[in-house]
Amino acid sequence: MDKTDLPDALVGVLTSIQRLVRRRLRQGMTGPRLRGAQVELLRLVAANPGIGVSAAAKELYLAGNSVSTLVNQLTAAGLLRRETGHDDRRSARLLPTPEAEARLRAWEERRAALVREQIERLSEEDRAALSVALPALRRLAEGLHEEMEMA
Secondary structure: OOOOOHHHHHHHHHHHHHHHHHHHHHOOOOOOOOOHHHHHHHHHHHHOOOEEHHHHHHHHOOOHHHHHHHHHHHHHOOOEEEEEOOOOOOOEEEEEOHHHHHHHHHHHHHHHHHHHHHHHHOOHHHHHHHHHHHHHHHHHHHHHHHHHHHO
16 A cells, blocks of 8 residues: 555544444443534543533534533533533533443443454454554544644
């Protein structure tokens, strides 16, 4: 494969893996089905309890009003709690509900098991190749993140 084909091939494979993992995980999940952006916001809030809407928007590279809409949807679904900010009564701190935390934990456990099972089916050579590729993939992700920060 030449270097001009690599970007499309890489993005194609990563997108396919992400889509297939998401579809497999949706099977058997209880509760309302969440869209990708909703899950991203829930994961961000669970990792950063008390984060504000503007900080969440910046972290997710979304418009503030888009995050506000997501917050309203997730609050109505009982997955997010909004508290008044300590310093500024007009600001809101976002917190995951126990239901959201349990749902995320179950999703992450199922995802890890699914991917682990598939990796175990690979040959030793393929597993080694994936291990060797991880540092380069991390650097690629860091480069994309840094570029977004500068934009």
